Amino acid sequence: MNLKTLTLPKCLAIAALLFAAFQTGKASAQTTTDNPHMGIIPAPASVTKNTGSYTFSQLTLIKADNPKDKAVLWLKDYLQSNRHLNNKISKFNSKLKPAKSAGLILTAKGADKLPKEGYKLTITNHNITIVGKDAGLFYGIQTLLQLFPVETSGSYKLPCAVIEDSPRFGYRGMMLDVSRHFFSIAEVKKVIELIASYKLNTFHWHLVDGQGWRIEIKKYPKLTQVGAFRQQTMFGSNRDWPDSLSYGGFYTQDQIKEVVKFAADRYINVIPEIEMPAHSEAALRAYPELKCDTVAGQPPPRDINNLYCPTEQTFTFLEDVLTEVMALFPSKYIHIGGDEAGKEPWKQSAFCQALMKEKGLKDEKELQSYFIQRIEKFINSKGRSIIGWDEILEGGLAPNATVMSWQGEEGGINAARQHHNVIMTPQTTGNYFDHYQSGSPQEPVSFGRYATLQETYNYDPVSKQLTPDEQKYVIGTQGNLWTEYVPTVAKLQYQIFPRVFALSEVAWSQPKNKDYTNFSEVRLAKHFAKLDAMNYNYRVPTALTTIDTMVVGPHFVYTLTSVVPGAKIYYTLNGRDPLDTDLQYDSPLTFAIPQNEKRELRTRVITPSGRRSIATRTLMYNKAPLPAGSYTANKQGIKYKLAKNTFTSPDQLSYVAFTDSATVAKIDAEPLKKDNPNFGVVYDGYLNILADGTYNFTLASYAASQLFIDGVQLTESEYALPLAKGFHQIRIKYIYNAPPPATGRYRPRVAPLKVYVTAPGTFEKKELNAADLYN
Structure with a gap:
């Protein structure tokens, strides 16, 4: 599901208008030493900073209620693999008060007083205590690790503080489409590992679409033998795969189990998506008998190769597929798609028209509702529930369905008013990570509109159009990465970082604790350094917030900054985008523009690892007002x-x-x-x-x-x-x-x-x- 319709104009940023109003210019990231959240993303509910520090080293004893708890085992592995620390782990004596015990204490004692998935982290000069149960303990550990310096050493000084925290939403998701471009198990795991460390708890795995069927189904081997491969990869005007080579891949059922366990060990629930009734080209290439009938002597209708025909044979096929899927995924939810179903094949099918008459269905939208409700009844019979994109509202919503609102907020609002659970993931609010990250033509090819980091961060999934009673049906939010334009891991990482950090704060933090300036200009710094240390790609923020602007006046002063630690800023005045051979910025730039003349400032950030921002352009023009x-x-x-x-x-x-x-x-x-x-x-x-x-x-x-x-x-x-x-x-x-x-x-x-x-x-x-x- 990823409608390719919404295209907005190349939006040219206007922040520099303020400069023109005063006939001077000053662009700077308002860096502040105030760090109320201690650099933690997502922002915790409560932080109390105290004096002093605790030194964590290999000599620090780790004591846990259950040393075999998966959160404790995850921590032990992390410390060994990433910090070269082999700390001893022993059982915590629950009769002791945590404050009386030295070392790192991991306990559920007192967790019953915390909200679900909540934790309390206390760092004193004497010890560290994390109170939490299950996911709450895991998230407390993640917060503790964010306080460690990025650089590896033998010991780490951690500031004394008390952090109490719990999530705003129970559903905090990230979707990865592997149908359009296939990613290996190792690459998928890297995404899961990263989102878990930022307290997202759901990995929506888009396994099936028109371009490729990615999950082994033993009863229908041609789904992967035929449906997992295609000739050429082209979307819109973008081509990134030679016509003569077959492209594709799929996951065996053993590999699926491996990923599901890997995610569960990090308190991530994996929701599979099996698209129906549309986006089914891959399945219909393998089993064309599931298409609708056509009229002899007439060309086949549009979408004939995209849409299942609602025959008994189709339902048997889908029930068989879903039976194998549910055996692999313990998730309560099974995503069945339900979006962008072009109904022309049903309109021209004699079978479909007869079925509609038999069932008393007035149009093809009601036929889709019949299709979805029949699938839902089967899934419910197995103790599971369906999620569908907001088109499942058409023709009548399935009784127990959860709606994922993607076209905008309207579908989610309507579903909440009908007392159905809603996951807000609109493509219009910065939740679609396949969109461009700015209006600059320098951005790598992506889809349609653009979604800035600030747009993603400022989104509130709870619409003010809903009453307080209706708002409780908004159970969470999600970011989506569709991969039509994402052929490599480097592009995948570029598209989601740093927007996934913003998503995590939207999903976890209470609105009162959010502060975009602090997030983007202070806290992100350490997290960019962390990505660099892991050799992850990311979009480097520009030296000026305004990427392309024009200001009018005689005098301008620019102060350039970068949030990325150790980054250098280069600039040019000759109309060319800067390279690392150009002028290096080290102090504010002052421009005095003669009457009726122009000057052009271009800037670029280059990080210590060699990653580069796109270039910004500021045209300064000293021109008298045009007379009326x-x-x-x-x-x-x-x-x-x-x-x-x-x-x-x-x-x-x-x-x-x-x-x-x-x-x-x-x-x-x-x-x-x-x-x-x-x-x-x-x-x-x-x-x-x-x-x-x-x-x-x-x-x-x-x-x-x-x-x-x-x-x-x-x-x-x-x-x-x-x-x-x-x-x-x-x-x-x-x-x-x-x-x-x-x-x-x-x-x-x-x-x-x-x-x-x-x-x-x-x-x-x-x-x-x-x-x-x-x-």
């Missing part, structure tokens, strides 16, 4: 001229004959698309500027649109203008060509005509106000 025009007609609205034809560039609209014209209240080309599959339109009028200042303008698509203010074209690289109060001429050119029909997962979408403006001294980008348009 002499417009006096005071007629609201804007005029347009229409040309019906196929255009490849808005430039062509300067040389065509227009066939239609009118005056409309606002800039909106959507009504024109109803009767014109291909056209170009030019809007002309006046924009009323309410106050002197520098205004930033952006378009939804610079390929399809052009914007002119007082004859000056605003481009992606130069999009700010100083304007005097009053009326200014505005012209917009826009071309539209109807997209081809949707095929499979991809639903083509042409960017709409949207003009956005950010007023001086603000950070909020708003669509151009119709009330400010005149003709």
Whole structure:
């Protein structure tokens, strides 16, 4: 499940508008020594720092209620493998008070007073005590280890403190798609190990989709013999596998058991996803008899190779598959997909139409609901429950289903109102880690919109549209990595780090304990160093928050910082992206810009391990405000001229004959698309500027649109203008060509005509106000 429809414009950051408002510029990460969370991610519920420290070394005795507890065994292995410490472990005498015993005490004594999965970590000059039970003890250990320095040594000084902690949500998930690109067992384990250390407790394993069937099913061997391999790998315009080579792989049932145990030892529940009724190309390649019937003499309907036909043979097949799946996964939940089911094969199938009539189903959405409810009844009979993507709401929700809301929050809100459990994982809120991490073209190829670290961090899974009673049905949140554009482990790691750290804090920490500035500018530092020490890849934060901006004024001062320990910052003034051979930053940069001249500052961060941020670009322009025009007609609205034809560039609209014209209240080309599959339109009028200042303008698509203010074209690289109060001429050119029909997962979408403006001294980008348009 991963709809490839939502594409937003390349969003150009606007934080530097504040600089323009004061005619000076200063960009810096507001580094602070205040560290109320002691560098811990996710932020704990309560931290009390005390004076002194405890020295942990190989001589530290570890005493546990149960030395064979899996959390204790995990700690022993970690200390040996990562810290070269072979600490002795003995049984803790529960008759003693923990404070009276030296060493590291791991005990459940007092854990009954803690919330589920909660722990209490106390570090004194004399000892360390972790009170917790099961997962709570494991999470207390994870917090303790985050207090260790990154560098390995013979002993470690740990600050004295009392930390009391428990999670906000019971479901804290991360999804990895291995169908589009296959990852080995060792690579999957690395993901599980990392998310466990940040207190996520669910690994959603997307094992089945159209591009590959990744789980061995003994009763149906062709699922992996045929369905696990394909020729070429291409999504959209991205190709990363030669046509002549077969691509694929799968996991044996023994390997599945190995991963499930590995995860369980780290208190991670593994939820398998077996897609149905759509995204089934891999299964249908192997067993084409499960497709719908077709009409003789007519071409097969779209999605015929993607959708199971709801025959008894299909249900027998799926029940057999699910029986083997449930034997491998002890999870309460089995994910059955349920998304993006193109119904055309069912509409054209004589069998499906007869079945709908027999069952009294009014349309194909109700047929899908019948399909899902029948599968749910079988899974419930085995003592399990289903999770489905929010399309399972269509046609009526299965009685006991949990809804994973991905298209937005609406599906989750509707399910909660029906008193169904909900996992919020919208692709519109930073939860989709396959999305770009900025609007820069320097980002590695990814999908669609972009989701910044701050967007991921600021998301609250509990919608304010829900009543307090309805909110309790939101049981958690999840981040998703779809791998259409993720062919390597390095890309996988780049896409999830550092966004998975933000996800962990959303899922675990109470909103009152969250602080993005502290998270991004203070606490992340140690965690980047940790990733470096493990030789993990990650996206290096830029030296300036604003990646691509334009500011107007005569004088600017820039202070550049990096949160990555030991990183160096390089900059250029010649319009080229910096390399490590360019100027190295060591003190604030001051710019005095002559009247009507421009200067360009580009920066890049390079870490000690050689990882590089994308380059930032800041264009500084000392330009006087454009004077207002002499417009006096005071007629609201804007005029347009229409040309019906196929255009490849808005430039062509300067040389065509227009066939239609009118005056409309606002800039909106959507009504024109109803009767014109291909056209170009030019809007002309006046924009009323309410106050002197520098205004930033952006378009939804610079390929399809052009914007002119007082004859000056605003481009992606130069999009700010100083304007005097009053009326200014505005012209917009826009071309539209109807997209081809949707095929499979991809639903083509042409960017709409949207003009956005950010007023001086603000950070909020708003669509151009119709009330400010005149003709």
